[in-house]
Amino acid sequence: MRQNEPTDTVTRRSLLIGGLVAAGGTAVLASSAAGQQMLEHGMGAMPAPDPVNPYAAPSAHEGAHGQMMTVGRVDPETNGFDPTPMLTEWDLGTVTTMEDGRALRTFEVEASDKEIEIAPGVMFPAWTFNGRVPGPALRAKEGERLRIVFRNYGSHPHSMHFHGIHSWRMDGVPGAGLINPGEEFVYEFDAKPFGCHLYHCHALPLKRHMHKGMYGAFVIDPDPELHPEFEAVAKSRLLGTPENASWQELIMVMNAFDTNFDGANEFYAVNTIAHAYALQPIRIEKSRPVRIYLINVTEFDPINSFHLHANFFNYFDTGTTLTPTLRTVDLIMQCQAQRGILEFSYADHEAGQYMFHAHQAEFTELGWMGMFDVVED
Amino acid sequence: MTAPEMMAVSEDRPNRLLLLWLLLPLTLLGIAIAWIASADPLRSFDNSAPPVEAFTYERTILDGDGIRVLVRAGGSEPMKVAQVQVDDAYWMFTQDPPGPIARGSTVWLRIPYPWVLGEAHAINIVTDTGATFLHEIPVAVPTPVPTQSLLWQQALIGLIVGVLPVAIGLLCYPALRGVGVAGMNFILALTVGLLAFLLVDMSLEALEMSAASAVLFQGPLLVLLAGAASFMLLMAIGRWRGAPAGLALSFYIALGIGLHNFGEGLAIGAAFAAGSAGLGTFLVLGFAVHNVTEGIGIAAPILKARPPLWSFVALTLLAGAPAVVGLWIGSLAYAPQWSALFLGIGAGAIAQVIVEVTTYMTRTGKGRNTLLSVPVITGFLVGVAFMYVTAAAIKF
Ligand SMILES: [Cu+2]
Numbered sequence: 083m084r085q086n087e088p089t090d091t092v093t094r095r096s097l098l099i100g101g102l103v104a105a106g107g108t109a110v111l112a113s114s115a116a117g118q119q120m121l122e123h124g125m126g127a128m129p130a131p132d133p134v135n136p137y138a139a140p141s142a143h144e145g146a147h148g149q150m151m152t153v154g155r156v157d158p159e160t161n162g163f164d165p166t167p168m169l170t171e172w173d174l175g176t177v178t179t180m181e182d183g184r185a186l187r188t189f190e191v192e193a194s195d196k197e198i199e200i201a202p203g204v205m206f207p208a209w210t211f212n213g214r215v216p217g218p219a220l221r222a223k224e225g226e227r228l229r230i231v232f233r234n235y236g237s238h239p240h241s242m243h244f245h246g247i248h249s250w251r252m253d254g255v256p257g258a259g260l261i262n263p264g265e266e267f268v269y270e271f272d273a274k275p276f277g278c279h280l281y282h283c284h285a286l287p288l289k290r291h292m293h294k295g296m297y298g299a300f301v302i303d304p305d306p307e308l309h310p311e312f313e314a315v316a317k318s319r320l321l322g323t324p325e326n327a328s329w330q331e332l333i334m335v336m337n338a339f340d341t342n343f344d345g346a347n348e349f350y351a352v353n354t355i356a357h358a359y360a361l362q363p364i365r366i367e368k369s370r371p372v373r374i375y376l377i378n379v380t381e382f383d384p385i386n387s388f389h390l391h392a393n394f395f396n397y398f399d400t401g402t403t404l405t406p407t408l409r410t411v412d413l414i415m416q417c418q419a420q421r422g423i424l425e426f427s428y429a430d431h432e433a434g435q436y437m438f439h440a441h442q443a444e445f446t447e448l449g450w451m452g453m454f455d456v457v458e459d
Numbered sequence: 460m461t462a463p464e465m466m467a468v469s470e471d472r473p474n475r476l477l478l479l480w481l482l483l484p485l486t487l488l489g490i491a492i493a494w495i496a497s498a499d500p501l502r503s504f505d506n507s508a509p510p511v512e513a514f515t516y517e518r519t520i521l522d523g524d525g526i527r528v529l530v531r532a533g534g535s536e537p538m539k540v541a542q543v544q545v546d547d548a549y550w551m552f553t554q555d556p557p558g559p560i561a562r563g564s565t566v567w568l569r570i571p572y573p574w575v576l577g578e579a580h581a582i583n584i585v586t587d588t589g590a591t592f593l594h595e596i597p598v599a600v601p602t603p604v605p606t607q608s609l610l611w612q613q614a615l616i617g618l619i620v621g622v623l624p625v626a627i628g629l630l631c632y633p634a635l636r637g638v639g640v641a642g643m644n645f646i647l648a649l650t651v652g653l654l655a656f657l658l659v660d661m662s663l664e665a666l667e668m669s670a671a672s673a674v675l676f677q678g679p680l681l682v683l684l685a686g687a688a689s690f691m692l693l694m695a696i697g698r699w700r701g702a703p704a705g706l707a708l709s710f711y712i713a714l715g716i717g718l719h720n721f722g723e724g725l726a727i728g729a730a731f732a733a734g735s736a737g738l739g740t741f742l743v744l745g746f747a748v749h750n751v752t753e754g755i756g757i758a759a760p761i762l763k764a765r766p767p768l769w770s771f772v773a774l775t776l777l778a779g780a781p782a783v784v785g786l787w788i789g790s791l792a793y794a795p796q797w798s799a800l801f802l803g804i805g806a807g808a809i810a811q812v813i814v815e816v817t818t819y820m821t822r823t824g825k826g827r828n829t830l831l832s833v834p835v836i837t838g839f840l841v842g843v844a845f846m847y848v849t850a851a852a853i854k855f
Pocket residue numbers: 209239240241283284285291296
């Protein structure tokens with residue numbers, strides 16, 4: 083978000099109002115219309131590749147965004163990650179059984195410097211987990227033992243600071259798992275509490291390490307056996323169950339990039355690439371319910387938000403409950419590191435394109451806008 | 460071999476040898492460039508920092524198709540426009556010609572953005588490195604297009620601010636003819652005063668303009684060089700056959716004032732195009748009154764002569780008509796570096812006439828002492844004060 087500082091606007095405006103009437107001004111301002119009257123004079127010098135009328139409402143084929151859109155496409159090949167598969171791509175690690183019979187889930191994460199294309203044609207010198215922004219979406223089951231092997235191949239000290247319950251020694255702050263380039267650290271703790279969480283680098287200065295791209299989703303599914311009163315709900319949340327399979331689950335990390343390093347963001351997005359889901363809508367099968375794991379990591383701006391068009395959802399703040407913390411809303415706010423689960427359905431809707439975006443219009447217009455392509459199944 | 464010896468030798472040799480001596484340093488320079496370019500001995504200085512980037516917005520055009528801007532790249536490497544924001548929203552755009560933009564070259568960016576009449580807008584270019592270049596449009600109004608009626612209307616404004624006041628000033632000629640020596644000195648000093656005001660005013664304006672131009676034009680240097688060159692050139696031409704006096708001096712004053720009015724026209728035209736100046740009656744009249752002294756100044760050296768009638772017409776046109784041309788150019792093909800250049804040239808010309816009018820005074824009067832006489836000092840101060848007070852109506 084940028085604050086434009088109008089320098090001499092006021093004096094010039096008053097000048098305009100004071101003087102527009104007369105002498106030569108009339109030549110320019112024949113009417114109070116928005117400049118269309120200049121059209122017939124024709125500028126001559128310029129080629130006119132597209133006959134877009136900026137004052138006309140965009141037609142359906144131009145899409146809901148009209149001309150308000152970044153130009154071009156980001157090549158997922160060069161980036162090494164694609165925002166569309168990223169929506170459903172979980173890192174489940176490898177599972178072994180410990181001596182006491184409990185499951186031990188091991189993740190491997192590497193930090194590295196990487197130039198990524200965050201909007202068409204715009205390169206950003208990112209710091210990444212596993213070469214992608216956001217980092218891998220780690221998913222585990224409540225009660226499992228987790229072991230995260232972290233190696234720092236980057237050029238700065240980094241860490242993984244998990245939002246969860248663990249010892250101070252595993253916290254990823256300086257003196258507790260913040261490691262130098264070339265070093266390795268193993269974080270180990272139990273997967274609790276269940277919910278929609280995140281991890282991020284906690285090296286200092288924190289702002290820089292956050293907005294350079296060092297964050298990712300960390301989801302702990304509830305163990306249905308531990309929640310007999312809400313067993314069905316817990317099963318629907320637990321990856322791998324038949325109840326869960328009917329859901330369409332999506333990971334959305336709301337992030338932003340300060341490409342000119344002035345302490346304000348130039349690009350806003352879900353999962354890094356500005357306008358990615360506007361240009362390639364997310365396919366939703368109408369009859370299957372939708373669950374979004376939504377996480378806000380936006381730096382510099384105090385809050386971010388998610389607004390769903392033409393529909394309402396139930397919200398589970400931080401995902402740590404099995405009953406909604408907010409029912410029947412179409413907008414939620416999150417400060418940085420706040421997160422939650424959204425559940426909704428298009429079963430009773432007409433198939434078609436449904437928009438979602440931040441309801442800070444500025445974030446929307448700077449890239450944080452997408453579409454659901456709801457199809458009959 | 461000492462230097463004088465070498466010169467002595469070379470004088471005896473044929474010219475071809477001189478040429479060879481000239482070739483040697485040139486060849487060495489060529490070899491050095493080739494070596495630096497190919498072997499890259501400076502690579503250890505390469506800290507892999509991103510290239511230096513600079514964009515200068517030179518023109519902004521608002522019309523029914525949206526917004527168009529002419530931008531000049533000034534990067535250490537060719538620059539790429541990746542995205543364009545208008546008012547903090549990414550907007551589709553086309554670039555003409557497309558592709559990376561080499562240092563010093565310009566492209567047009569077409570943005571079909573529905574700008575709003577009379578309101579402010581901001582355009583922000585995002586390059587491939589994520590650097591941003593902001594341009595503010597303080598008040599959006601349609602950019603004038605060169606229709607016949609517009610050119611006429613601008614010509615009319617030019618005549619009012621340029622030709623009319625000079626003509627009015629020159630009409631004082633018969634009345635002023637009767638003045639004595641003191642009155643004559645007063646009028647000449649008044650002329651120097653107004654010219655001194657214009658010199659300072661123009662120099663400041665030229666430097667201000669140059670600040671808005673692309674760095675590679677080296678604006679302040681451009682202004683100084685243009686000013687110095689026009690000063691020296693006009694001095695040399697003027698002194699070809701002795702210091703100018705009478706009608707010749709009047710013509711030099713008219714030329715200097717003409718260049719000033721051209722610069723003034725450019726500024727009005729540019730403000731017109733940028734929508735930042737509504738040319739109200741007040742403003743136009745202000746310019747006219749401000750410029751009346753110019754005519755008196757031009758008349759001063761010929762008060763004791765009897766120039767033919769046509770010369771008055773010629774003097775009026777030379778001093779006033781450039782305002783019309785300036786208005787046209789300023790509103791239709793405005794670029795800050797050109798304005799800076801012309802204002803610099805104008806400042807040099809004004810400096811020349813200040814020198815010449817002062818010389819004329821000392822020569823016709825009692826030498827240097829004339830300059831310290833009461834009429835001269837009063838005249839000078841009245842000239843400056845008049846210009847300062849009337850300028851209050853035209854400065855924003
Ligand atoms: Cu870090």
